[in-house]
Amino acid sequence: RKEVEQDPGPFNVPEGATVAFNCTYSNSASQSFFWYRQDCRKEPKLLMSVYSSGNEDGRFTAQLNRASQYISLLIRDSKLSDSATYLCVVSPNNAGNMLTFGGGTRLMVKP
Amino acid sequence: ETGVTQSPTHLIKTRGQQVTLRCSSQSGHNTVSWYQQALGQGPQFIFQYYREEENGRGNFPPRFSGLQFPNYSSELNVNALELDDSALYLCASRDSLIGTGELFFGEGSRLTVL
Numbered sequence: 001r002k003e004v005e006q007d008p009g010p011f012n013v014p015e016g017a018t019v020a021f022n023c024t025y026s027n028s029a030s031q032s033f034f035w036y037r038q039d040c041r042k043e044p045k046l047l048m049s050v051y052s053s054g055n056e057d058g059r060f061t062a063q064l065n066r067a068s069q070y071i072s073l074l075i076r077d078s079k080l081s082d083s084a085t086y087l088c089v090v091s092p093n094n095a096g097n098m099l100t101f102g103g104g105t106r107l108m109v110k111p
Numbered sequence: 112e113t114g115v116t117q118s119p120t121h122l123i124k125t126r127g128q129q130v131t132l133r134c135s136s137q138s139g140h141n142t143v144s145w146y147q148q149a150l151g152q153g154p155q156f157i158f159q160y161y162r163e164e165e166n167g168r169g170n171f172p173p174r175f176s177g178l179q180f181p182n183y184s185s186e187l188n189v190n191a192l193e194l195d196d197s198a199l200y201l202c203a204s205r206d207s208l209i210g211t212g213e214l215f216f217g218e219g220s221r222l223t224v225l
Binding site for chain 1: 139142143144146151153155156159162167169199213214216217218219
C-alpha cells in the first residue's frame with residue numbers, strides 16, 4: 001500500500017466548475033501536509049500548506065482530517081490555467097521536509 | 112524561477128554505468144534534498160543533506176549516494192545504473208532556519224538508462 005494515495009484521474013471539467021480532490025495517508029505520525037502543483041514536464045511547486053482548521057487561498061480550499069488521515073483540495077471557478085497535476089504531500093516533521101508525495105491527480109479544465 | 116539550478120538537464124546512460132547529477136541550491140538555503148520521479152508517479156524522497164552531512168534517507172539502495180559542499184551545492188551519484196533508474200531527478204532546497212520554510216525545486220535532470 002502506498003503511503004499517500006490519490007485518484008490519478010484525469011478529472012475533466014469545464015471552466016467555472018468546482019472540483020474536489022482527496023487523498024489518504026497511512027502514517028499517523030505525519031506532522032505537516034501540503035498540496036503541490038506540477039505542470040507537464042516541470043518541477044513541483046507548492047500550492048498551499050494544509051492545516052487542521054482548514055485554510056483557504058483565493059479559489060483554493062484545503063482541509064485536513066487527522067482522525068481519518070484524509071486531505072482534500074477544493075478548487076472553485078476552475079480556470080484553464082488550473083490544468084495540471086495536483087500532488088498530495090505529507091512530511092514526518094514540522095519542518096516540512098523529507099516529503100512523501102502521492103502519485104498525483106491530473107486535472108484538465110476545458111473551455 | 113526558484114533559483115535552484117540542476118545539470119545536466121538531460122542525459123542518456125547504459126546499464127552498469129555511473130552518473131553524477133549536480134544541483135546549485137537557492138542562495139542562502141542550507142538544506143538540499145533529492146527526489147526521484149518516475150514517469151506518471153509522484154516524486155520519491157532519496158536523501159537530504161544539511162551542513163554537508165546526510166541527515167535523512169528514503170528507501171533507496173546504497174548505490175545512490177550524495178555530497179553537499181560548503182557552498183551548499185550538492186551532487187547525486189548513482190552507481191551500477193539499472194533500467195528502472197530512468198526518471199526525472201529533482202533537487203530541492205530550503206532554509207532550515209525557517210521552521211516551515213517552503214521547499215523549492217529545480218527543473219530536474221532527466222536520466223534515461225538504456
